[in-house]
Amino acid sequence: MNAPYDAVVVGAGFAGITAARDLVDRGRSAVVLEAGPRIGGRTYARPFAGREDLRVELGGSWVNPDLQPGIRREIQRYGIALTEDMPPGAAAFLTDGTLRSFPVPAAELADLERAVGHLRDASKRIAPSQRISTQPIRDLDISVDEFIAPLDLGPATRDLLYATVGWYTGADPREVSMLGFIAQTAGFGHSPYGFYGALTERFVGGVGTLLDRMVDESRLEIRLAHHVVRIEQGEDGVTVRTGDGRSVQARSCVVAAPTNVLRHIDFNPALAADKQKLLAVNHQGRAYKPSMVVRNTPPRPFALGVGTLQAICLGYELADGSSVLMGFGGESAARIDPTNREQVEAAVREYYPDAEVLAVDAHDWNADPLFDGTYRVDRPGQAYDFLRAMNEPEDRVVFAGTDVDDSVWRTWIEGAVNSGHRAVDVVSVILGR
Numbered sequence: 001m002n003a004p005y006d007a008v009v010v011g012a013g014f015a016g017i018t019a020a021r022d023l024v025d026r027g028r029s030a031v032v033l034e035a036g037p038r039i040g041g042r043t044y045a046r047p048f049a050g051r052e053d054l055r056v057e058l059g060g061s062w063v064n065p066d067l068q069p070g071i072r073r074e075i076q077r078y079g080i081a082l083t084e085d086m087p088p089g090a091a092a093f094l095t096d097g098t099l100r101s102f103p104v105p106a107a108e109l110a111d112l113e114r115a116v117g118h119l120r121d122a123s124k125r126i127a128p129s130q131r132i133s134t135q136p137i138r139d140l141d142i143s144v145d146e147f148i149a150p151l152d153l154g155p156a157t158r159d160l161l162y163a164t165v166g167w168y169t170g171a172d173p174r175e176v177s178m179l180g181f182i183a184q185t186a187g188f189g190h191s192p193y194g195f196y197g198a199l200t201e202r203f204v205g206g207v208g209t210l211l212d213r214m215v216d217e218s219r220l221e222i223r224l225a226h227h228v229v230r231i232e233q234g235e236d237g238v239t240v241r242t243g244d245g246r247s248v249q250a251r252s253c254v255v256a257a258p259t260n261v262l263r264h265i266d267f268n269p270a271l272a273a274d275k276q277k278l279l280a281v282n283h284q285g286r287a288y289k290p291s292m293v294v295r296n297t298p299p300r301p302f303a304l305g306v307g308t309l310q311a312i313c314l315g316y317e318l319a320d321g322s323s324v325l326m327g328f329g330g331e332s333a334a335r336i337d338p339t340n341r342e343q344v345e346a347a348v349r350e351y352y353p354d355a356e357v358l359a360v361d362a363h364d365w366n367a368d369p370l371f372d373g374t375y376r377v378d379r380p381g382q383a384y385d386f387l388r389a390m391n392e393p394e395d396r397v398v399f400a401g402t403d404v405d406d407s408v409w410r411t412w413i414e415g416a417v418n419s420g421h422r423a424v425d426v427v428s429v430i431l432g433r
């Protein structure tokens with residue numbers, strides 16, 4: 001095969017774009033095939049539906065350049081400006097069936113302290129600078145109930161933990177592995193409080209400003225509306241075929257599509273048996289994130305609890321006294337239509353009874369066949385094995401994407417960037433063979 005490209009990259013999210021850009025940086029030729037009509041994948045900024053004077057981030061938006069070295073390097077390289085959220089003004093917690101301004105009653109303060117200490121101690125077993133799947137932490141790949149069983153927590157403290165895990169995973173907290181959550185705590189400097197205040201910066205002009213610079217400055221070749229359905233490997237190259245019969249040949253391939261859709265790509269030869277088994281079923285992360293214009297809440301609201309929505313955060317305040325807020329729920333915890341104003345309003349009123357939701361907008365990542373879910377969250381006992389399996393290349397085919405990122409920042413934009421860098425390290429070895 002006389003392949004025209006050193007690498008073909010499947011998927012134009014942060015991982016695929018980072019990988020293609022790194023390849024170009026290293027003097028390699030690359031083409032990116034993207035199934036959808038736009039780049040950015042699970043990051044997606046556009047005008048607010050019905051309120052075109054506002055912009056909305058329907059997917060990933062918050063970053064922390066102090067804690068996230070990949071994002072820090074990118075914003076420094078391209079001179080990207082960030083803006084910091086205003087700190088919360090009025091917190092509302094829904095735990096043990098009670099609406100409170102502090103997460104637990106006084107009688108459970110000692111429980112809260114033990115829970116925080118337990119999470120911090122577990123996180124200290126994880127070195128944030130090293131790959132997760134090379135560390136001896138398989139025993140942390142357990143459910144939240146197994147994790148807190150030794151603590152005998154009161155109901156409000158347990159609900160606070162459920163709410164935080166649910167918010168961060170977009171799943172019923174009892175059905176997910178704690179490994180990623182504990183690793184995330186390690187990423188926050190081993191601080192469980194990081195969940196409430198570490199990720200508070202967003203890109204001025206939307207997250208696409210960084211991606212656009214990466215694409216433009218490296219003159220990346222991106223082909224939109226190229227839905228990859230088959231990846232064939234021969235001795236000296238890879239042929240990637242799209243659903244409408246087009247094909248691209250390259251000496252290597254980086255697959256940076258969400259892992260829930262990989263089973264719809266026909267790999268020839270077939271993937272290793274462990275990968276096939278792990279990819280056969282969807283992961284648990286099925287979040288929804290309604291953005292909403294709301295009035296009649298206290299100033300700068302922040303809500304957390306075991307309500308229909310596990311969390312509500314401030315986006316920004318508007319001149320007329322209303323605010324743009326973001327809610328976070330998970331399909332398996334409680335299902336609503338995040339584009340239905342009445343349903344979203346009822347969910348917000350669980351925390352702020354007088355709130356009026358004037359407009360809502362959301363993208364349904366779970367129904368979108370290019371994603372079939374949100375951020376990857378494995379079942380208890382599967383997170384560690386998944387990382388090990390997916391970080392093994394299949395001859396000339398390497399996997400990237402936040403879903404397979406083997407760092408404490410898996411599931412985040414940082415994880416996508418990190419996995420893009422790593423994929424190119426592996427591809428460079430393949431190309432040098």
Ligand SMILES: Cc1cc2nc3c(=O)[nH]c(=O)nc-3n(C[C@H](O)[C@H](O)[C@H](O)COP(=O)(O)OP(=O)(O)OC[C@H]3O[C@@H](n4cnc5c(N)ncnc54)[C@H](O)[C@@H]3O)c2cc1C
Nearest residue numbers: 011013014015035041042060061062228401402411412413
């Ligand atoms: C609601 C929501 C909120 C989030 N909030 C945050 C946040 O605040 N901060 C943060 O850091 N992260 C957040 N995230 C996570 C973050 O958005 C993701 O980690 C990151 O964008 C994933 O990048 P990726 O490149 O790995 O995958 P993706 O962005 O999913 O890119 C994969 C690409 O592959 C394409 N594709 C799929 N199938 C095919 C195919 N067969 N052929 C070709 N192309 C294909 C898809 O269209 C997509 O463009 C959030 C995610 C969601 C959904």
